[in-house]
Every structure is written in C-alpha cells, then in structure tokens.
Amino acid sequence: MSDPYYNGGGGGGGFMAGGSQGGSQAQKRSGNQSLRPVTIKQFNQASQAHPDAEFTVDDVDVASVTIVGVVRNVASQATNITLSLEDGTGSCEAKLWLATSDEEDPRxxxxxxxxxxxxxxxxxxxxxxRHFAAQSIRPVTDHNEVFYHLLECQLVSLQLRRGKPGSGNDPTGVYATSGSNTLDYSMGNNAGGGDDRSGEYANLAPIHRAIMKFCSNNPPEDGFHIAHVAQNLVEYDNSALVEATEFLLSEGHLYTSSDEMHVLPTS
Structure with missing residues (x-):
C-alpha cells in the first residue's frame, strides 16, 4: 500500500514494505528498524522488558515511530521545545531538542x-x-492524512497480531466473515459492513453503506472513533475508507461529534 504522506513515499511508512510482519514470534521480537506508525495510545502503552531494552508495541520492537496529533501547547526552553500533542486516543509530550541557541528553529x-x-x-x-523525542516535525496540510494515519496504525497492528488475510497466519479465523458478511470478532452480526441493497442506505455505494450501517448500530454518545470503524471494516482498503468517510461527511450523512476523529450519523 502506497502512502503519500511520508517523505520519499514507501509503503506504510517503510514498516510494511519488508513483508516480515507475518513471520514467527522470534522474528517479531527480533526488532524492526523501519518507521512504525502508532497512535498516542499505543505510544503510551509501549512496554520495555527492562530499562535498557527496546520499547515494544504489539510484541514487536520499535525503533523509530511516527505520530499525528493536534498541538495543544507549545513551551520553549533553552535546550528544547516541548509540544503537548493529542490525537483522540491519548496525549503525550514531544520534545524537539535545539541544535543551536537560536530561538527560530527551522523545524x-x-x-x-x-x-x-x-x-x-x-x-x-x-x-x-516518557516523552516523544522528535527528530522531525511538520504541519499537516491535507486533513485526509489524519484519518489515513489512524487507519494505517490499525492496519499494521491487526496484521502484526492476527496475520495478513489469507496468509495462513490467522489460526483463530479473525478475518473470516459470518453468513451475514460481518466480522466474527467485531460487535456481532449487526456491526459489520454487509451489502444490504435495501433500506435507508440503498442508494449508497457498498463501502458507504458499510460505514453508515456500522455507525448507526448503537453508537456511543460521543460517536465512533474513525480508527474503530476501520478496525471493524477490515474488508475495505484504508485509503478507500478515508475517501468514503470524507464523502459521507461532505454529503451530510455523517458529522463529527466530540472531535474531528469521532463521527455520528445525521439520522
């Protein structure tokens, strides 16, 4: 999967291009030096076997990580600039260490x-x-990048924990679908996409119907997080889900609720 939001391109921030995610447990623990997309919740929950060990996410060693979040505060000090970031899953501090004493760091x-x-x-x-030691930071100019990052985090995490669909690394059948074309591990027979061509969303494309049916199924008061929607609609490509969600928002079928990452149906 090509990712337009990383400098220099590459699939999945370089993390998925190696193709080793579906390997043995020993391979998973051996470490991965490529760039791993994570949510701030994953960042905060990353663990260490001991203080000198690498941090692990989904039982995989991580070296470099990338996060996307909104800046809530900026504090400048003599040696660093500290930013408070949040992304709807959590919050963290990111420190950008200054190379010179100049107040205007080009980064x-x-x-x-x-x-x-x-x-x-x-x-x-x-x-x-714990803090995020930033090596580079840049503004997000395309809001699709925010959705894309959250979906990519879910995709990488699911593939590491469950194996790629059809790869033979999924002994629990997590990617199998039930008779109603819904995911067995999700929220029951009413949670998945399904392709019901009748009813309220009959005039929508299948992917749009899937999103609307999921979001209309007993939504929480603050709405469904877009990453949670993607986690339960893994039969669709992440980039397609981003475009479909943007379409539903622009057409008024969905609206953002508690923040820009949570959506609710308008009816």
Whole structure:
C-alpha cells in the first residue's frame, strides 16, 4: 500500500514494505528498524522488558515511530521545545531538542497551537517520565492524512497480531466473515459492513453503506472513533475508507461529534 504522506513515499511508512510482519514470534521480537506508525495510545502503552531494552508495541520492537496529533501547547526552553500533542486516543509530550541557541528553529516553521502535525522520532524516558523525542516535525496540510494515519496504525497492528488475510497466519479465523458478511470478532452480526441493497442506505455505494450501517448500530454518545470503524471494516482498503468517510461527511450523512476523529450519523 502506497502512502503519500511520508517523505520519499514507501509503503506504510517503510514498516510494511519488508513483508516480515507475518513471520514467527522470534522474528517479531527480533526488532524492526523501519518507521512504525502508532497512535498516542499505543505510544503510551509501549512496554520495555527492562530499562535498557527496546520499547515494544504489539510484541514487536520499535525503533523509530511516527505520530499525528493536534498541538495543544507549545513551551520553549533553552535546550528544547516541548509540544503537548493529542490525537483522540491519548496525549503525550514531544520534545524537539535545539541544535543551536537560536530561538527560530527551522523545524518549527508553521508549527503552532491547535494545528495538526506529523512527528517522527523515538520513545524516550527521562526522570521516569516518557516523552516523544522528535527528530522531525511538520504541519499537516491535507486533513485526509489524519484519518489515513489512524487507519494505517490499525492496519499494521491487526496484521502484526492476527496475520495478513489469507496468509495462513490467522489460526483463530479473525478475518473470516459470518453468513451475514460481518466480522466474527467485531460487535456481532449487526456491526459489520454487509451489502444490504435495501433500506435507508440503498442508494449508497457498498463501502458507504458499510460505514453508515456500522455507525448507526448503537453508537456511543460521543460517536465512533474513525480508527474503530476501520478496525471493524477490515474488508475495505484504508485509503478507500478515508475517501468514503470524507464523502459521507461532505454529503451530510455523517458529522463529527466530540472531535474531528469521532463521527455520528445525521439520522
């Protein structure tokens, strides 16, 4: 899967291009030096076997990670700039260490409060407090990138934990569908996409119907997080889900609720 949002292109931020995600457990623990997309929740839940060990996400060693979040605060100090980031799954601090004493670091051009940014860096701990050590940071200029990143995080995580569909690495049959074309591991027979050509969404394309049917099934008060929708509609490609969600929002079938990452049906 080609990702237009990473510099230089490459599939899945370079993480999925190696094709080793479906390997043995030993291969998974051996470490992966490519760039791993993570949510801030995954960042905060990353674990270490001991203080000198690599951090792991989904039982896989991670070196460099990338996150996308909205800047809630910017604090400048003599040696670094600290940004408070959140993405709807959690919040964290990102530190950009200054190479010089100049107040205007070129890496901070365009970075300000209440805009979305993509940051690339590593997970660090200092004084028993975890932070994101940013190596690069840039503003997000295409809002589709926010949705794309969350979907990509879910895709990578699912493939690492469950195996790629049809790869033989899914002994639990997690990607199998029931008779009603819904995912067995999701929220029951009413949660999946299905291709019901009758009823309220009969005039929509199959992918649009799938999203609307899922979002209309007992939605929480603050709506469904877009990443949760993608996690339950894995039969569709991430980029297609991004475009379909944007279409449903623009056509008024969906609206954003508690934040831009949570959606609810209009009827």
């Amino acid at each position: 901070m051009v365009g970075i300000q409060q209440d805009i979305y940014v993509r940051a690339i860096g590593t997970i660090k701990v200092f004084a028993n407090k």
